Every structure is written in C-alpha cells, then in structure tokens.
Amino acid sequence: MISPISSSPAFLLTACLLATTAHAQKSVDVYLTAKDSGERLSKVATLSLGGRGVLTEKEQRIFVDPAKTFQTLLGIGGALTDASAETYFKLPVEKRRELIRAYYDSEHGIGYSLGRTHINSCDFSSASYTYVAEGDTALKTFSIAPDEKHRIPFIKDALAAVKGPFAMYASPWSPPAWMKDNNHMLRGGKLKPEMRDAWARYYVAFIQAYEKAGIPIWGLTVQNEPMAVQRWESCxxxxxxxxxxxxxxxxPVLAKSGMADKKIVIWDHNRTWIFQRAQAALNDPEAAKYIWGVGFHWYSDDAFDNVRLVKETYPQTHLLFTEGCNFPYDRTKLSDWNWGELYGRSMIKDFNNGADGWTDWNVLLDETGGPNHVKNFCYAPVHADTQTGELMYMNSYYYIGHFSKFIRPGAKRVISSSTVDRLLTTAFKNADGSVAVVVMNSSGEAQAFALTIGQQSVPVSSPAHSILTLVVR
Structure with a gap:
C-alpha cells in the first residue's frame, strides 16, 4: 500500500533553513507542501533553535509563546456521507485500505479525529429517505436500514483505523416530509409545531441505533443550514x-433519555449570521444550559470577525466549523493550487478566532463530484475514479493534513504572531509538550522568516505558494 504522503525529502530549503546551533535546546522538524514541487507533507529538515539574534523592524518573524494558551482542540476531520460511502465501496479492496489509512492513520496518514454524518438523507445521498413510516410519531417503525449497506460499514472501517480520541456528530438536513408544513423533504419548509416532540425523540432514536451498531455519537447539530431554502433536503x-x-x-428529551452528555450545537450555517443566531439562543439561560456550542460554514462572505465576536461575548461557548467545500465541480481543475490555500486560510483564521474543531465536507467523492441526487456536485480532498479505481489526492488533502496530523485532540492553541500579512500562522501545544506551528505563504515569492520562541530563534524559508508545519520538541 502506497502512502500519499511523501516520506523522503526531494526538496532542499535555502541554506539558512539548514542552519544549526551547537548549544540549541530544542529541535524543529520541518514539514512542507509546496506548489511546483514534489513536496506533499514531506519532512524536509530538522533544525535547532539557537540564539535569538538582533531584532530589526524589517525582518520577518513568527513569534510563538507556548505559555499563553487558549481553546482546547476537539478534533479535525470531515464528513462521512452516503456519497463518500457509496464511492468507497466501488473501489478495489486495496484502494479502500489506502483511503482509510490516508485519512485516519495518524502515523502514515493525516490522522482525522473528528467526523460528521447526517440524520436521514442529504443532497449527497443517491435518493431522499427517512427512517420511519409516514405518520409514525411513536417511532415504532424507526430503522436505520438505509444506512446499513454502505454508510455504517464505511464509518466502522474509519473508526477501526483511529488511534486516540475521535468525536462523531450528526446533523439533520430535513425531518420526514409529513412532519413539515410543506409536506416535502426538499425546498425548505418548517417543522410543524405539533411535531417538535416527536422530532426530538427522533434524534434519540438515531443515537441509540448508531451506538447499537458500534458507532458512538458525541453530539448533534440542531439543523443543517436553518436559514436556507435549498432545492435539496432542508428545513x-x-x-x-x-x-x-x-x-x-x-x-429536555436528551436529558430524559439519559443523553445529557451529548453535545448540542446550534446554527450550523454561515459565519455571516453566526453572532445574531448565537445571541438569540445564548441570551436565554434556559436554552443556553443545553447548548455546547455554535457551528458555522464558509459559503458566504468570510466574516471571520463574527466568529471572534461570539467567542469574546460568550467565552464559555464552544465554536465548531461544521462544513466547507469548494464548488462547482470541474474535473479539469482538480490540480488548481488555490483549493488548498482556501482551506489553509480558513483553518488558520478560524482557529485563531477561537474554533475548537474544524470539519471538512465529504471525505471522498467520485469522478463526477458526486453521487448527488440534485446534481449539486463539488470537490472533496480525495476523489475516486470508479472506472479505474484510481484515487486522486487534491492539494486540499495535504493542506488539511498540515493541521490534523500534527495538532492532536487535547492540544491547546498558543500565541503565534506574524510580523507580516503574507505569512499566516497558528500554533498549538500538544499534550506531549510538542508545539506545532503552521505557517502558510500564499504569495508568489519565497518568504524568509525567523521562528522565534522566547530567547531562541531559527531561520526558515517558506517557498512560494506553500504551507509549513514546524514541530518544536
């Protein structure tokens, strides 16, 4: 089985990158992904922190302070959807194993530690479906049989490869049609007031069924994109x-069912309205006591500051990026470098604004950007050509990996400050004491900088259109 991650460096950084100091106290392992090179999460050097040197205003530096900590990382991962599962089972067995290792093995892959799945069907299902018969408010007919052919076995394969903590949460796109005022799963509509209790019990039935099938559920979002009337499943x-x-x-229904420990995440929509929606719920103490956090997507203006405002106003509330992808799908553009940079920029800014976790959308799609029953095709970090069995790794896979592989659940974000806008950075201190510093350069020119921690420093060069992870031990 061939790992998609390069294991031996073919790229030499500048001479200054290789500088070492005999009296250094800490080593720095350097991992690189760069455009117009063969480097993909490649370990390219091990450096040593030495003297801090003379500070000048024009010198580019990344200052890291591991002593000042912020939020604790829940995890980084992606969504395990019907589309991903159906595509997975069209692959040869050896390619299935490669995919699972690539995503979920923390040593040979990128170590995903967070997952999202859907309650009932979503747009990335081959058809619309629910788990109960029409009119069954008692949920006597509840069955996750639609998920048992592909999705549940796929999730279980993923979980079997995980070493360490993993959080799986679930989101509904729509209640059954008969519970809604438009009598349809698609095109918006609202949950009928008289169906609210039955719908709440539906979440409990889903959790019970999935956990019986061997898939622990960490939490729930209330509704995927609750402000959008979509041509697919929506409410x-x-x-x-x-x-x-x-x-x-x-x-109350979760608490009564012995599931008070299941985390509830509200909003689950774009950053643009995150503060207003958080404010409406969190200003009500009786609602707020049930809410773990606020989820958000990236499908509108960036509005990164709105994430920060929620954290500043409600510091005890958690923030979770619940979905993002690039679209519309065009197979001829799979190798475009900007896809990964969109991920890197979002992840750095979301973490720096207080996000506890970050969830990509589909982990795998086919050569058409689907399957999808409303032709809402998009990109995933890995695509499969189901005709040839080939797996195609987009650069977004590697960009995400620069975070997920080296920043592990339980890590604390620490200060990482760049003296120039062209170098974006974030950093986390892991439970083992290592500090992972991510530095992204989306400019068209190499950028030299000095990584500085306390009184120690080391020169580094960031190639044009690249992302680095510097692991300090």
Whole structure:
C-alpha cells in the first residue's frame, strides 16, 4: 500500500533553513507542501533553535509563546456521507485500505479525529429517505436500514483505523416530509409545531441505533443550514424557533433519555449570521444550559470577525466549523493550487478566532463530484475514479493534513504572531509538550522568516505558494 504522503525529502530549503546551533535546546522538524514541487507533507529538515539574534523592524518573524494558551482542540476531520460511502465501496479492496489509512492513520496518514454524518438523507445521498413510516410519531417503525449497506460499514472501517480520541456528530438536513408544513423533504419548509416532540425523540432514536451498531455519537447539530431554502433536503428555523426547540424539546428529551452528555450545537450555517443566531439562543439561560456550542460554514462572505465576536461575548461557548467545500465541480481543475490555500486560510483564521474543531465536507467523492441526487456536485480532498479505481489526492488533502496530523485532540492553541500579512500562522501545544506551528505563504515569492520562541530563534524559508508545519520538541 502506497502512502500519499511523501516520506523522503526531494526538496532542499535555502541554506539558512539548514542552519544549526551547537548549544540549541530544542529541535524543529520541518514539514512542507509546496506548489511546483514534489513536496506533499514531506519532512524536509530538522533544525535547532539557537540564539535569538538582533531584532530589526524589517525582518520577518513568527513569534510563538507556548505559555499563553487558549481553546482546547476537539478534533479535525470531515464528513462521512452516503456519497463518500457509496464511492468507497466501488473501489478495489486495496484502494479502500489506502483511503482509510490516508485519512485516519495518524502515523502514515493525516490522522482525522473528528467526523460528521447526517440524520436521514442529504443532497449527497443517491435518493431522499427517512427512517420511519409516514405518520409514525411513536417511532415504532424507526430503522436505520438505509444506512446499513454502505454508510455504517464505511464509518466502522474509519473508526477501526483511529488511534486516540475521535468525536462523531450528526446533523439533520430535513425531518420526514409529513412532519413539515410543506409536506416535502426538499425546498425548505418548517417543522410543524405539533411535531417538535416527536422530532426530538427522533434524534434519540438515531443515537441509540448508531451506538447499537458500534458507532458512538458525541453530539448533534440542531439543523443543517436553518436559514436556507435549498432545492435539496432542508428545513428552516428562525432564531426563536431554534432556541425554543432546544429549550423545550431537544434538550429536555436528551436529558430524559439519559443523553445529557451529548453535545448540542446550534446554527450550523454561515459565519455571516453566526453572532445574531448565537445571541438569540445564548441570551436565554434556559436554552443556553443545553447548548455546547455554535457551528458555522464558509459559503458566504468570510466574516471571520463574527466568529471572534461570539467567542469574546460568550467565552464559555464552544465554536465548531461544521462544513466547507469548494464548488462547482470541474474535473479539469482538480490540480488548481488555490483549493488548498482556501482551506489553509480558513483553518488558520478560524482557529485563531477561537474554533475548537474544524470539519471538512465529504471525505471522498467520485469522478463526477458526486453521487448527488440534485446534481449539486463539488470537490472533496480525495476523489475516486470508479472506472479505474484510481484515487486522486487534491492539494486540499495535504493542506488539511498540515493541521490534523500534527495538532492532536487535547492540544491547546498558543500565541503565534506574524510580523507580516503574507505569512499566516497558528500554533498549538500538544499534550506531549510538542508545539506545532503552521505557517502558510500564499504569495508568489519565497518568504524568509525567523521562528522565534522566547530567547531562541531559527531561520526558515517558506517557498512560494506553500504551507509549513514546524514541530518544536
């Protein structure tokens, strides 16, 4: 089985990168992914921190302070959808093993530690479906049989490769059609007031069924994209309706069912409205007591500051990036370098603004950007050509890996400050004491900088259009 991650360096950084100091106290392992090179998460050097040197205003530096800590990392990962699972089972067995190792093995892959899946069907299903018969508010017919052919075996294969903590959460795209005022799973509509209790019990039935199947569920989001009327599975909640549903139904029903430990995440939509939706729910103490955090997507303006505002206003509330992908799909553009840089920029800024975790959308799609029953095709970090069995790794896979492989669950974010805008950075201190510093250069020119921690420093060069992870031990 061939790992998609390069294991031997073919790229030499500049001479200054290789500088060492005899009296250095800490080593720095350097991992690189760079455009127009063969480097993909390649270990290219081991450096040593030495003297700090003379500081000058024009010198580019990354200052790291491991003593000042912020949020604790929940995990980094992607969504295990019907589309991903169906594509997975079209692959030869050896390619399935390669994919699982590439994503979930922390040594030979990128060590995903967070997963999302869907309750009922979503757009990335081959058809719409639910788990109960029409009108069954008692949920006597509840069955996850639609998931048992592909999705559940796929998730279990992924979990079997994980070493260490893994958090799986679930999101509904739509209740059954008969629970909604438009009598349809697609095109928006609202949950009927008289169905709120039955719908809350539906989440409990899902958790029980999945856990019986061997898949622990860490938490739930209330509704995927509750402000959007989509041509696929969707359901609209106002801020007040979402708050009331959590306060009066979902929270109490989970508690009554012995599931008070399951985390509830509200919003699960774009950063643009995150503060207003958080404010509406978290200003109500009776609703807030059930809410673990606020989820968000990237499908509108960046609005990174809105994430920060939620954290500053509600410091005890957790923040979770729940979905992002690039679209529309065009197979001829799989190798475009900008896809990975969009991920790197978002992850750095979301973490620096307080996010506890970061979840990509589909972990795997086919050569068409699907399957998808409404032709809403998009990119995934890995695509499979189901005709040839080939796996195609986009650069976004490697960019995500620069975080997920080296920043592990339980890590604490620490200060990482860049003196120039062209070098984006974030850093985390892992439980083993190592500090992972991510530095992204999306400019068209190499950027020399000095990594500085306390009174020690080492010169580094970041190639044009590259991302580095510097692991300090």
């Amino acid at each position: 609209v909640y106002t801020a007040e309706e979402e708050k009331d549903f959590v306060r009066d139904h979902l929270g």
